[in-house]
Amino acid sequence: MTYVVTQSCCSDASCVTACPVNCIHPAPGEPGFAEAEMLYVDPATCMDCGACTTACPVGAVVPHTALTDDQLPFLELNASYYREHPHADRRPLAPVEVLPVLGERRPVRVAVVGAGPAGLFTADELLRQPTVEVDVLDRLPTPYGLVRAGVAPDHARTKDVTRLFARIEDQPGFRYLLGVEVGTDVTHEQLRSAYDAVVYATGSGTGRTLDVPGSGLVQSVTATDVVAWYNGHPDHLGPPLALDTERVVVVGNGNVALDVARVLTADPDVLAGTDIADHALAALRGSAVREVVVLGRRGPEHAAFTLPELIGLRGLDGVDVVVDGPVTVTSEKTRVLAELAARPPRGHRRRIVLRFGTTPVEVLGDARVDGIRVERAGECEDMVAGAVVAAIGYRARPVAGLPFDEVAGRVPSDGGRVEPGVYVAGWVKRGPRGFIGTNRSCAEETAARVFEDIDAGRLAPPVAPRPTAPVDLAGWRAIDAREREAGAPYRRPRVKLTDRTALLSAAAPSARSRRSAS
Template structure:
């Protein structure tokens, strides 16, 4: 039986290059790679060799005959991504170049020309994009990498953003720890740019500075009442239950019986799932002990996740929905909210699968409390209350019918946004540092020695592994500039206070 990619897929495509028969798609050079919700194994071409299993950094690939019950749907999800082949056709040719590296990185032997004998690179941030960039840079013997991280622990959103019960996803830290053990890298924790060392000092001490600071702020919800007590961002709650030091005092008010989450991306589902989870199941995870104690005392009986658009436009991914539907979470959809949506008229198989699964959920009995309710087609217009939030007034999207959902806790989850970096040109419309393929630009010209990668480069899109190809592009350009002699010569490295 062929292997199957499951919910934990991080999208870094290591499996693609381990596969000898080209059965895993989309690949990084295919147009839908950047927007795909996961990677998929074609069961008709998989030879069951298992090469992809050891290549996957998060343990997302398993033999089909070993799929646990809660992941059984993923066999169909993988197969459903591929059309039925014609009997005499081979859909994808067998690859002969599958051992090539992930991105068009310059090979160590090719570095020459004006490249210095020791190439000193500063990376700001230690999240996935930073660590993938470090991994590519450290393939070159003359590179020395110093990572500057303002937090007391490394690895960014993998440590402080991934839900504590997604333990498989968090295993990518094993890869990052391996990178961190390389003799040519040092990671300076509790070191903030602008407080302990300036950007100018970094630039004078290194041949290049690669900013990988992510998108650390939320997109604001601009409706009346958003500043009421009992209203906060879902991001702050994620930080709180993951023990992020910036959100140690962001404990949500769990005294109410209902919470409303505005927005329905994966972060919204994560928060709803943690709020309604059996705390005994959370106890062995990486959840912060203070948050666990608060959840044990919670009065929440229902968490309503509300989307402005219909179910066919749901922002959460199919793997996350499967995790809700077939895992320990209790989830429900009002059948009336799916009326008029016909999956047979939807061309995209992933979207059709979401709608079909939502319909299946809607046909189940209403679950025991506490549970999650997924709601669609409602636009928030005001957060109600006298000082403290008491509910949200909605209008039916595209109409004028109003409704109110009573709630004592309201969370906004409408996306992340990058914030300006002092000393770097910022594209306010995109929420990114202005760049072309990772080279920081100002007035159309590249600034020598300055680079970006990750969300601050491309915006808050993709998954953990998407950063691998993104960082590969930036590093390739940095190394090309080094070989061309286009990098500034550093002075003496600063010593953080």
């Protein structure tokens, strides 16, 4: 029996370290690890010990005997990786990185701004040094960034990476300061005076808009707004678009585009078992959407979505997935697309259309969207649609007090160092690219710059007290418990609290108990 990776994983490499025969690749330090869509188990050398499935924080590694019909393609996908990338020179054990030892022994206090994967992985790397303490700040009362507010609700196993985050939170020296907005509640200068170092891991929270006429019409929105809405982000409680139209056009063909298409066409009864926001579930129950057309500017061979996401799309129940146009097989991804193109419609009530080689020219309508003009093979065509969703990427917001590259949409740095004492990690450092696990290697690089500056004596000790916050770790765990308890009667992972007042109220009992204890 062999074990199989079955999804786009968090790539934090816990499974690589756990494997006694080094049969999971690409591993940290190997070409392609940072950009890998997923990791792969070598069926020829897997010894069936199960260590990888125990170590995986998202439950992505399963024995091949437990694969569902929809997961069977991953068996061949894992095996084919090793035919294309043989590893004949592997050592018998996965390498374990030797941690640097700091020469300076005084306590070091670091603020990490942003409680998403980049921020938490950075905190984890910094806390490997026993003299370092880390405060993680976030403007929301809840942590986890895009894992909580960006991962599609029907991808529950991807959200299991939060179990890894919980282990990071349990480390000595870790502290949350949630509900604190840098620039409003505390300034960059105040953080610099209260900490030896400040690391910004604020991500890229703004969706890119279409640069065509009509993009400002009502019902022309960004995927960022749609995703935040159905995930219950406190800043996106109102619906970004009305679902009173039969066709929605999504421009862009990355994973987020597929997420939006999948959620808008999903059976609400299936979504009712997820952590989707209640307000979004209610809207989807009354939705008139019957078709979502996903437009890609280039051909199928250049599709930006990952193979695991495409395989998941192919296995959807109750939705016809249609590929509009011919597909030349040049890779595993185009092979799956070709199979979809040849598959006859199954007569389902809703469908997703993948259309390639199509460029948006203009969003049509007066006050509200009623169509989109596109160009394909040199000819223009007007498509009827009641909404247009731009899923063409994210963009970071400038950070007050830091330089910002407007073209690249990121803070320029030297491997994460903006200047001694100020650092960046995640998308605000490298731009909006990579997967959850990409933040691990990114965090390692940034932490190394912090350690270099500590050892070189470049960091001035703090001269001001740490800021306070309405929600700490105990407060977050009180929110988490409240949401999970609310979901339990309905067999849901949680029922999210989405209003800031409700979130702060749920965190308050923990604050009261701490005051009474003191």
